[in-house]
Amino acid sequence: MQRILIPTDFSENAWNALTYAMQLFCNKQCTFYLLNTYTPIIPSSRFMAKMVDGERIVDAVRDSSELGLQKTVERIQKQFNNPYHQFETISSFNLLSEEVKEIVDTFNIDLVITGTKGASGIEEVFMGSNTVRIIKSVKKCPILAIPRHFNFISPTEIAFATDFNRFYTTSELAPLLEMARMFQATIRIVHVQYTIKALSELQQFNLNMLRRYLKDVEHYIHTVSELHSVSKTLEIFSKELDIHLLAMLNYQHSQMEKMTREPIVKKTAFHTQIPLLVIPEIGMEGTTTKAKTREHSFPSS
Incomplete structure (x- = not known):
């Protein structure tokens, strides 16, 4: 439940x-x-x-x-x-x-x-x-x-905005994967670059790991040039591809973290008109810890 x-x-x-x-x-x-x-x-x-x-x-x-x-x-x-x-x-x-x-x-x-x-x-x-x-x-x-x-639309097209600079854990990606499986959705991984260039070794590794996590879900990689700001770029991308849900990970120095600083929020004016799924930085032990807590709080009869 x-x-x-x-x-x-x-x-x-x-x-x-x-x-x-x-x-x-x-x-x-x-x-x-x-x-x-x-x-x-x-x-x-x-x-x-x-x-x-x-x-x-x-x-x-x-x-x-x-x-x-x-x-x-x-x-x-x-x-x-x-x-x-x-x-x-x-x-x-x-x-x-x-x-x-x-x-x-x-x-x-x-x-x-x-x-x-x-x-x-x-x-x-x-x-x-x-x-x-x-x-x-x-x-x-x-x-x-x-x-x-x-107004509610079944989220069959989900965008996941990332720069591939950070390794994602299974517990952090769980909400995104669950949503995709619930609605048999396509996940569109969108990477916004100021200037289009090849991924670094670290970015390529993180992308490969991400694709392994998403192996059972239809997904595509989109690299797009930044237009005015990352926020504006994501807004245009979402409109053009008819995205129903935008997901972002919230961790230190991430785009999401920058957008939640009060002055920057006012300046950026994130105009997207679709739901936003903000995933916190849970870490490697997130899933295990939560499972143990539940087992302790609600013992089986």
């Missing part, structure tokens, strides 16, 4: 991410953890304190959060009514990125799915500040970010 965390603020943007998740995993047994966080502003001045009780503000906001989650579950069950899906709700007085990180650890989450609003005032920018903070803080499971206006 998949354990999937979906933060929601009850907006249409968040609902769009929820409906995408329901359709993506319609044939999978899943437990969905729906999270809403709240941080009410409690008046501190003497004048305001006489008029409003701080504790009552927190209680009211918490009640509103819990009611919103209950209504969201009812709406999902009414629209999809999927016997494969179970729901747990979590209402928390905490910062979103901190709570997501804690829940991933506590419940051994397999995937975080979040909607993206984009920067304020620039609707077409792909990643908003909450999404960026989640990507930067969550290091133990992949994150799937859904653009605000994206």
